[in-house]
Each structure stands twice: as structure tokens, then as C-alpha cells.
Amino acid sequence: MTPEELAAAIRTVLASAVDDGSLALAPEDIGFPKVERPRNRDHGDWATNVAMQLAKRAGTGPRALAELLAPRIEALDGVASAEVAGPGFLNIRLDAASAGELARTIVTAGEAYGRNETLAGQHINLEYVSANPTGPVHLGGARWAAVGDSLARILAACGASVTREYYFNDHGTQIDRFSRSLLASARGQETPEDGYGGAYIAEIAERVTRSETAAGRPAPAGLPDAEAAEVFRSRGVAFMFDSIKAELHAFRSDFDVFFHEDSLHASGAVGRAIERLRERGVIDDHDGAVWLRTTDFGDDKDRVLIKSDGDAAYFAADLAYYLDKRERGADCAIYLLGADHHGYIGRMMAMCAAFGDTPQVNMQILIGQLVNLVSKGQPVRMSKRAGTIVTLEDLVDAVGVDAARYALTRSSMDSMIDIDLDLLASSSNDNPVYYVQYAHARTRNVARNAAEHGVAREAGFDPAALDDPADAALLGALAQYPAVVAQAAELREQHRVARYLESLAAAYHTWYGATRVTPRGDDAITPGHVARLWLNDAVSQVLANGLALLGVSAPERM
Structure with a gap:
């Protein structure tokens, strides 16, 4: 029996108690009971606080309601016992057959x-990485990619419809600095003081030169x-971005949309967004500039959109981009940003509210x-290729894609992390990705050995044969997986999946x-052997499913 x-089944018990007059509740008040693993497994397989949730509305005490429900729950097929604990908790233990059905x-x-x-x-629009096309993906970008x-x-x-989006920053001074750096490299000159260094600049400059001359045009x-x-x-930006796309694809991080910042200005989207806000009465014009009254929505100061010289401020592109996402059908726009963007949150949420939307x-x-x-x-x-930064390429070269992705996803994104390259490259139980992948490889080895000894799932399945305490503990761990996935989605916390896989x-x-x-030896094959092959294969499936959510492979052998 799954949770x-x-x-x-508990909801059915509650409805029955309402029908026979034992429980003074309206049917619509019942809701859907929450069932969780008790922290102490000695207390049972599952626990629910439904009596504590409903007692007040039912005009009774939590423990009294729990005592009313306990014998009815215990009478359910597959339930071995239901005991009242504390102020009104119900601890439920399943019989072996019911637990084993999982x-x-x-x-x-x-x-x-x-x-x-x-x-x-x-429809969720999820934007991440969005690194400037002025160099390889750095280590922070690698974390956001994973x-x-x-x-x-x-x-x-x-069940969500997800659009994976990369915001391509191809408008502004960083692109000017990049092009000047390429030109200096091609001419054999020193890197401009505010320019970009590293071997990749010479590589891109050479590619631009080759492509131009190959097309019959003069060397630029x-x-x-x-x-x-x-x-x-x-040409340089295009080549650099092709390189970034290739790096991310090799890292198993592909995108549905590459959105060009420059298109917001070229298409008039910035002006349209400002007019939309003007219609909502939240735009002011003073000191020769156009302002959004973000202080009306909790920001610490109002924000300029069009400067007094007529140029658009960077924030103007932000609001045009958000509006574009919403007009493309996004119910929720999620931005994954680095720690240096922490100060942007107030103005971004104020802008969301200014459009009439709901922040969060x-x-x-x-x-991150x-x-x-x-x-x-x-x-x-230092990077061998980029010079002053450590890149995604450096990390993958050192430990491989699987270890890199797992290491970057197993911690909460709001925590700083240290990645030990020597540990991640080791075949050690202290290496978390090795520990999880080895468990999957072991399940496949057990399945191969079972086949060699004539143990097959086709022989049938007797869930009651899973009667060892170790069977119960493993079944309990397997049963938690769906709730972990749902919670990881609700809280936007991918690390919950990784930590679950380790447990x-x-x-x-x-x-x-x-x-x-x-x-x-020559012992006969028993229903217990066959049932445990089913359990082994169930573990194999859940490990593979969880690793797939992290973009990590589930090896057959190690």
C-alpha cells in the first residue's frame, strides 16, 4: 500500500464516520489526510495527524477523534495496527503483504x-545560466546549468509545462569590450585595459579571421x-555563443529558447512595456527621465527606465523581458540568479506587482x-583556457559530467559549496555520486546473478515473503520517493532528490x-528469493528515476 x-483509505474512513453520524463534519470539510513516515520507525510504518486537524471543526478533542478512527483504520485491508499516540497522532503499521506490494x-x-x-x-518559464557571450561558462554558470x-x-x-530559457546578453558595453579584445588579439596588440584575456580570445579571433577570408572577404x-x-x-559573439551552447549541451543542459536582449530594443518591446505601465498609472516623468514608481510596491527607491539622455536603463529591458514571458503564456517566471544579483530582488518583485501580477x-x-x-x-x-576564472570545461575535464552535475545539485542553491576534485574522482563511499551510482550498479549485478541462478520475477510475487526487518526498512525508503519529488518541485529545491538517493x-x-x-549452494528457490528480486529491481528503478531527474546516468556496471 502506497502512502x-x-x-x-483514511479519507474513506472519515467519510463513513460522517455518514453514520459518528463524526460531526460536512463532507466538504474532510479534505485529503496527510500521511508521513514517523521519525522513529518503531512507531510504525506511517503516521497521520488528521485527528488533530479536524477535531476543532468536529467539536471534539484530537485524542478522542483519534480513538474513534483507530479501530476503523485498523480494520482496513493491509493494515496490521493503528495506535493513538501523544495528543492525537495515529501511528499505522501495515502487514507484510500490503507493505510489500509497493x-x-x-x-x-x-x-x-x-x-x-x-x-x-x-506553464513555468525557467531562466538560468544567461551568461554574457564574452567567454566560456564559468563555475557559477555551471552550477546554474546543473x-x-x-x-x-x-x-x-x-506535470508542469516547462520552458527552459537562456537570456542572451548581446546588448551593452560588455559586448563592446569583447569585440575590442578580439580585434587587439588579431592585430597582435595588448589586451585593452578593460578587455577580456585568456587563450579563448585568441581562438575566437582566429576563427573570425579564417571565416572571413574563407568567404573571400579581407582579413578583418x-x-x-x-x-x-x-x-x-x-562574428565573434556568434562563435562564442556557439561555443557556450556546445559546452552546455555536453553538460546535458539544453534550452528551448535563446532570447536575445537586443531584440527587446530593436522590436520596440521596451517602449510597449513602458506604455503598459503608464496606462496603469505607475510611471512618472521628471528631471528629463522616465521613472517607474517601484516604491509603491515595496522597493527602496523609484527606478529610472529612460535616462535623461534618451537611452534606456538596463532595468527597462528587465521589465520588457518579464512582460514578454507573461505574454508568451508563462504563469510563473522563475529566475535563477547569482549572489551578485541579490540586490535586484526588491525592484524585480516591485516591477511584477506594478504589472498587476503577484510576486512569488x-x-x-x-x-545561488x-x-x-x-x-x-x-x-x-585559474583556468588553463580562460586565464582568470575556473570554467565548466575545467570542472568536467577534472571529474566528468556525472560527478560534476551531482556535486552541483546535491546542495541547497543558497549555500556556498566547496567541491573537492580529488574526492569526486575517487571510487570511494565518501564520494556521494559514486555511492549512489554504485548502488544502482549493484542492483543490476544482483539481477544478473539472479538470472544465472534461475531466480526470475516471472515465477510470481508473494509480497508477504518480504518479512525481514531489512525488507520493511527498504520498502519504507522506497515509499518516500514520490513525496520527495513533489516537495522538491513545490519548494524549488533539487537537492532534496540527491539527498534522498543517498539515503x-x-x-x-x-x-x-x-x-x-x-x-x-543447492538450496531451493523460495518465494522469498523471488520477492526480493522484485524489491531489488524496484530499488534499481527508483535510483535510475531519481538520477535521471538530476541529469546523471545510472550505470549498469562499475
């Missing part, structure tokens, strides 16, 4: 186990300064902290040492 099935449920559901429809009908892609997978697993370095800078700007509902902003690499006990601060791997390794799937 969802038990909750539905293994069949998981194996039958396959990749669908853990998926749900809690976010069905919601976290953003994992969140997108988790949200989609809960020999053109007049303004003309040369424009060639390096247009139609707009959500997740702030820094990532530090450590090798041999010392911080890694499941630990439960599996303990179970592996306590039980057997294959008989010893």
Missing part, C-alpha cells in the same frame, strides 16, 4: 513511478577600426551562492548485507 493509497507497484510503473500531476496546467536543468526535469515530472584586422570592430562583434506567484527569484574548487587541499583559481542507497546497501536474492 497515497493509505491516505485515500515493490510490484514500482516495477510495474517503471519510469513513471514518482511522477505526479500536482503542477498540471501550469541546478536549472534538474529543476526543469523535476517540475516537468510533476586590416580594416579601419570601426569596421573591424563591427566584424569581430557580429507569477515571479520567483532563486539566488558561489562554488569553490579544491584540489589537494588547495583552492583552484536510499544506504538502505539498499544495508539490505544487501542482510538478505539474499539467490539461494545458497
